[in-house]
Amino acid sequence: MGWYNAANDLTFFKSLPKVELHRHLEGSVRVRTLKEIALEHNVPLPPQTGQLRPLVQIQSGDPLTSGNFLSKFQPLRQFYRSPEVITRVAREAVEDAVSDGIQYLELRFTPVALGRSQNFPLDSVMDWVIESTQEASRKYGITTRLIASVNRHESPELAKEVAGLAADRIDKGIVGLDMAGDEVKFPAQPFAGIFREAKQAGLFITLHAGEWSGAENVREAVEDLHADRIGHGVRVMDDPDVVAMVRERNIPFEVCITSNYQSGVVSTLEEHPFMNMLKAGLNVTLNTDDPEISGIILSDEYYMVCSVLKLSREALKDRIVAAAGAAFLPAAERRELVNSLRDTLLDIF
Ligand code: ADE
Numbered sequence: 001m002g003w004y005n006a007a008n009d010l011t012f013f014k015s016l017p018k019v020e021l022h023r024h025l026e027g028s029v030r031v032r033t034l035k036e037i038a039l040e041h042n043v044p045l046p047p048q049t050g051q052l053r054p055l056v057q058i059q060s061g062d063p064l065t066s067g068n069f070l071s072k073f074q075p076l077r078q079f080y081r082s083p084e085v086i087t088r089v090a091r092e093a094v095e096d097a098v099s100d101g102i103q104y105l106e107l108r109f110t111p112v113a114l115g116r117s118q119n120f121p122l123d124s125v126m127d128w129v130i131e132s133t134q135e136a137s138r139k140y141g142i143t144t145r146l147i148a149s150v151n152r153h154e155s156p157e158l159a160k161e162v163a164g165l166a167a168d169r170i171d172k173g174i175v176g177l178d179m180a181g182d183e184v185k186f187p188a189q190p191f192a193g194i195f196r197e198a199k200q201a202g203l204f205i206t207l208h209a210g211e212w213s214g215a216e217n218v219r220e221a222v223e224d225l226h227a228d229r230i231g232h233g234v235r236v237m238d239d240p241d242v243v244a245m246v247r248e249r250n251i252p253f254e255v256c257i258t259s260n261y262q263s264g265v266v267s268t269l270e271e272h273p274f275m276n277m278l279k280a281g282l283n284v285t286l287n288t289d290d291p292e293i294s295g296i297i298l299s300d301e302y303y304m305v306c307s308v309l310k311l312s313r314e315a316l317k318d319r320i321v322a323a324a325g326a327a328f329l330p331a332a333e334r335r336e337l338v339n340s341l342r343d344t345l346l347d348i349f
């Protein structure tokens, strides 16, 4: 796996206790599961089921653009046919995180994407995802928290509904609100009031910003939409003033390097600004974004950042602890997570 070397040895990286802060449920659905759902529910597929994979996963000949990347989510929407399907994909996302050694998972999901094709009520969709992920998490001993995600390219009215339903479910494990989607064509401002209210209601805020558009979007996310963390944010490096502002506020960045390469943010993995962000004193963390769409696991990302970007293993350990320190948890629980990870990692290094 991974986009740099098909035959790497992941043993060490798999053995590390990991933290994932930026992973979309809809980008985590196993292709094998999609094939089974297609058979069971008669989802219309291209003539050979073998052709499903290129529809939902980046292939080596694909154009490396944001449009192509986002296009992979569209066919997925017709697979969410029943509560059982949604329950299953949510459970499997937790299982896949567990088998990669993730100990703390923040899984974000887009209720509108999951509910649309069957017109499921959004509150039911959210409850199915909550129940399924919490049950699987108890079973496997992983801590999972959920983030409700809304798309910039969909209506603020829908986003308002999702934000309200998420705030009602903070005690059940929805701890954050995220904005994803097409950053190039759709501004964040129409959502500002919704995010302000969500924060007042007790949700943490993260926004995809400075991924496909510039550093100004990172400033806007922090200053106008009250983001506690930034999804991607790599374009922040274009503007030293914004770099200074986010460093001053110690805003964590959820960096997803392979995703950035596949969606055309950088033209090669080597050119990714992760190391420059780190050198600039930014609080960077490592994440997958959409593991199944990208064909990666988090261990691949850890391996790649060490082998391609030459992050030392010691510095990788610090990034894992930094991710724990950026968790959307109450302060005491966050401290506990940081301490327990630090202890486990000290035994390994
Ligand atoms: N939705 C899923 N992955 C995304 C990404 N990388 N950027 C914006 N929206 C997304």
Ligand code: ZN
Pocket: 022, 024, 180, 208, 231, 289
């Ligand atoms: Zn994302």
